[in-house]
Amino acid sequence: MTTTTPTAQPTVDQVMAGMSAGLGGKAVPPMIQLTATVMPDMVLRQAQDSGFAMPKEGGALAEETRTILLLGIALATGNDCVENLVNKAKAQGIDDDKLLETLKIARFAEATRVFNNAVPLLAQLTGK
DSSP states (O other), X not given: OOOOOOOOOOOHHHHXXXXXXXXXXXXXXXXXXXXXXXXXXXXXXXXXXXXXXXXSSSOSSOHHHHHHHHHHHHHHHTOTTHHHHHHHHHHTXXXXXXXXXXHHHHHHHXXXXXXXXXXXXXXXXXXX
């Protein structure tokens, strides 16, 4: 029977330092700073979820692709993380043309959502 030694869980300060490094040395988002004060376990959980969704190694997508994908989702959903994701993208060396294309795709996704939401209106106007 083999036993494994549990891995020591990082501290909130270590997690926040890692987040800052991933953002090119920029401050972590206010939501993380505030949460670290009132519910530090949630910051640790967010870091775990980030590692699960966007693994440093072994993921099917390249790190750059995951960052661009998350940025596009943030842009399309009005997420407050846009600035932080831009900082992360710049720290990863993602060029401006890719960021602008991400913006165009997110804008198209949002426009398509609005267009699709208009089906009842369009159906009424066409008598269908």
